[in-house]
Amino acid sequence: MDLQQLTLYTSNTLTNFSIYCILALGISLVFGLTGLINFAHGELMAVGAFVTYAVAASGGVNYLLALVLAVVVVGGLSVALERSVFRPTLKRPINGFLVSLGLILILQNALLQIWGGTPKLLEPAVSGSFSVAGVRISGQAVLTVVVAAACMVTLLWMLERTRFGLTLRAAAVDRETASHMGVNVKRTVVVVFLISGGLAGVAGVLIAGLYPISPIMGSNYVLKAFAVAILGGLGSVRGAIVASFLVAVSETIVIAAGYVSWSVATSFAIMALVLLVRPTGIFAGAEAKA
């Protein structure tokens, strides 16, 4: 394997890591607080990707506009869904999961109705690549990793260093007790859905910059993100970051070994194995919730 190939694998691993992580964080945050398994998270991501298609199909500076717009649109959509359909299921999270199955149908087919089923490839925001020490690196990949890293750092800072983070973690441990202590639980849930939706929007924009997008792309990504979130222990932010790195690396290894068509199953196989050995994921228990 020459240096160029190694760089390609590394950059693919890092971009996949970024996307899985951003998605898994959104899933993990919502689960940590409400116990809701939201399978429609992938469709929220697809909405973000199509926002990008609508405003930045030809790439360029519009991509940054798409980033902002996707956060606003998908974050808003996520809050709207929380207030309309998820809030009544707060007492029975399994019903929330079932509702999310219905939402998959609604959102996915709305996208199909508007944009049709043909996959669409967008122009990258940063065209071309640049060379470092004789190795070519794609500019779009660098942008993806930078945006994702910014999201992760901001989220960690917010959860661990701000007052809101404190109330969120308190509510995640025990909603009722936290509300007796003066935490506005309803507002906290709304904000978490806003953050989760915003992250899904960002993930959609990042994917649209790298791969062809289609309205049915959600389920594939959301499953990987769930595998990651479970591996890391649902509700654990640091766990999600480590687990998405593990999954991205193992997928690259499977692809590099020549089993391209099996790469889809890799993350699920890892997840199933980990769950059998340690049912709460790698980090749950060792980490404070959310």
Place this chain on the structure above:
Amino acid sequence: MSAPTTGLLAAVTGTTRTRWVVAAAFVVFVAVLPLLMGDNRAILAFLILIAIYATAAQSIVLLYGSAGIMSVGQGALVGVAGYVTAIVSTRTELSFGLVVLLALLVSLGVSGLLALTSIRTGGHYFVIVTFAFGEIAVAVGNNLDHWTGGNGGLPFVKPLRLLGIEFGTVDLVEGYYMCAVVLLFAMALVTVLRAGCFGNRLVSLRENQKLAASLGIDVRATKVVVFMAAGVFTALAGVLWTYQTHFLSPDQFSPASLGITLVLAALIGGARSAYGPVIGAAIALLGPQLFGLSPYVNEMLLGLVFVLVILLMPEGVAGGVEGLASRLRRRRGDTDDGPGATAEVSPVQQDPARTTTTSATRAGEEVTTR
């Protein structure tokens, strides 16, 4: 702790007169339906599909309706049985009966393996494990293309030989009756399983696993057994699928496709009654056709119906009708239906209380483990 007691009572469905009358009426309805439809092949094809989906969705009635276990991997199990049927009957000369037996054994075995993971992972995690199981099954199907035809699919045109009679591969009326008989058998089986001692054990799992274990119920063994029992329905549906649709492709059985549709069918109709999946499958498959809108809008409407059913009628259409009927009976002061029918409604009313208890217990566990 009155909630689990009411739940246990709810499992005693009782074979009262009304239930027998409804069952007989349903059998007659199923038997004469093709006569009413005349020679409309499109409608017959739909009825066949409804019967196949409803048969498979009986597994959700057993797993979720009785034992409270949600699985989106049942679609993949239909696929496993379907592929076993197709591959064995094209490549060997085994008789139809043996092929069905083999499909049944494989489906039961795979179901049992899936159940073993549910022993370690509870509730929320398990739903996702079933999703992952389904996706792995699809990946296996796509990769073993020498056997399965890969994602190009596997056509199947072999006629069905049963008791020396050869059934045509094109006659939809024969196909309909074959599916209808299997569906009725599946409905009877699920009703018997739910009503008996086994059904009570399942309900005790749903209501409170710790309490069930303390009463001497082997929670692990029961989970494995209920999954294998559910595997019977997916196996039957898989055999029907192969012989009736004449085509298999791994993606059809993925959790995001058939897996979710089976859950939709069972829950729209009602997962606590054998009739539920039939009503649900009919709504899910026929409903969208009635409006004549674009297929995408149809699917959106189906999603909307599902969301509304979950939020407003958690017991599904069948549960809603049953609840209404028993409320009417009570108003008239008619007690002929015994306590079984009224108890069927009470879990709905008990639900909020029950979930608070379980979530409180769960929070308690977390505190102690930390």
